[in-house]
Amino acid sequence: MPSDHTRWTRRRMLRTSAAAAILGGGVATAGAQDDGADTGADGNGIEVEGDGRYTEIYEETIDDVVLVNVFGVEGPMQENGSGLGSGFVVDDYVVTNNHVVATADEVELQFRDEQWRAAEVVGTDLHSDLAVLEVDDVPDAADGLSFATDEPEIGAEVLALGNPLGLDASISQGIISGVDRSLPSPGGFSIPAAIQTDAPVNPGNSGGPLVDLDGDVVGVVFAGAGQTIGFAISAALADRVVSALVEDGEYEHPYMGVSVLPVGPLVAEANDLEEPRGVLVTDVEPDAPAADVLQPADGGATVDGDFVPVGGDVIVAIGDTEIPNQDQLSAVLALETSPGDTIEVEVVRDGERETVDVTLEPRPDVDLP
Numbered sequence: 001m002p003s004d005h006t007r008w009t010r011r012r013m014l015r016t017s018a019a020a021a022i023l024g025g026g027v028a029t030a031g032a033q034d035d036g037a038d039t040g041a042d043g044n045g046i047e048v049e050g051d052g053r054y055t056e057i058y059e060e061t062i063d064d065v066v067l068v069n070v071f072g073v074e075g076p077m078q079e080n081g082s083g084l085g086s087g088f089v090v091d092d093y094v095v096t097n098n099h100v101v102a103t104a105d106e107v108e109l110q111f112r113d114e115q116w117r118a119a120e121v122v123g124t125d126l127h128s129d130l131a132v133l134e135v136d137d138v139p140d141a142a143d144g145l146s147f148a149t150d151e152p153e154i155g156a157e158v159l160a161l162g163n164p165l166g167l168d169a170s171i172s173q174g175i176i177s178g179v180d181r182s183l184p185s186p187g188g189f190s191i192p193a194a195i196q197t198d199a200p201v202n203p204g205n206s207g208g209p210l211v212d213l214d215g216d217v218v219g220v221v222f223a224g225a226g227q228t229i230g231f232a233i234s235a236a237l238a239d240r241v242v243s244a245l246v247e248d249g250e251y252e253h254p255y256m257g258v259s260v261l262p263v264g265p266l267v268a269e270a271n272d273l274e275e276p277r278g279v280l281v282t283d284v285e286p287d288a289p290a291a292d293v294l295q296p297a298d299g300g301a302t303v304d305g306d307f308v309p310v311g312g313d314v315i316v317a318i319g320d321t322e323i324p325n326q327d328q329l330s331a332v333l334a335l336e337t338s339p340g341d342t343i344e345v346e347v348v349r350d351g352e353r354e355t356v357d358v359t360l361e362p363r364p365d366v367d368l369p
Contacts, residue, residue, distance in 0.1 A: 086208030162208025174199025257288020
């Protein structure tokens with residue numbers, strides 16, 4: 001096991017690399033400060049009042065935020081198989097992204113007390129990009145964060161905590177820009193019910209908490225897509241997955257086995273639908289739960305020069321929940337169902353509404369390239 005001095009030196013080297021990358025991009029930044037709360041500076045360099053709410057939230061939560069140092073993986077902010085990410089404490093475990101620690105040979109954590117601690121991977125989930133780590137001696141100051149129980153409102157203020165570009169104990173501020181987004185997943189399936197924010201997130205923020213002004217975690221930072229667009233895995237999904245990873249080391253996602261297409265005006269016209277709403281089943285996987293239950297499109301038509309599939313079931317509701325689009329279908333399955341559940345699927349078939357039952361199964365493994 002490397003000494004504390006060796007570990008600190010590794011971290012400083014990574015910090016130096018991050019600073020060089022920033023300066024190389026033509027952006028001048030100040031050096032990292034380990035105690036950002038004393039200055040009241042957020043991740044955008046904006047000074048906030050010493051008694052302001054942002055500072056209060058920072059002080060209440062930052063002891064639970066960790067720097068994740070990984071070895072033996074490749075990815076953003078990682079060179080020679082090592083790199084940095086973020087994480088946070090929930091019930092004496094550390095939550096982070098799967099892509100931060102997946103296949104890592106070694107995981108080290110640093111809390112605000114500047115001491116390095118070795119961590120063990122308890123479980124990972126490729127499809128939601130979440131991972132849970134265990135460390136023997138969590139500092140007393142880290143009493144754990146809680147996942148928010150309600151979906152955040154669009155426009156609500158949020159704070160992203162973590163280690164952007166290796167600059168530890170950072171905070172940035174923004175709002176909830178959107179909810180129920182679908183994000184591409186390393187596992188080939190989309191991550192549903194994701195949160196969009198304009199709080200700045202960068203490499204190194206991955207796995208850190210996005211918190212509301214009550215200090216509750218509304219999302220686990222996943223990725224940034226630009227200066228004003230970042231994404232987080234929703235607390236609703238993270239809470240389900242993390243609990244299972246702690247208990248079983250894995251999480252089984254519900255699986256129906258269909259491909260769908262949103263019903264827009266062209267699809268509605270080609271299929272003689274009363275309104276453009278719901279999702280059209282375009283394909284059903286052989287031996288999937290929906291096989292022989294849902295009917296896929298079996299033909300096509302040309303509308304205004306565009307080819308449109310026709311003839312399949314249009315899913316309009318799951319139980320009592322309307323399904324206006326693909327994102328809602330994914331969110332309902334992910335947040336309200338489990339493998340083994342039998343769900344009532346309301347469809348429009350041959351112009352008539354009817355209800356069919358589908359018994360969900362665990363999502364199968366995907367062969368990745």
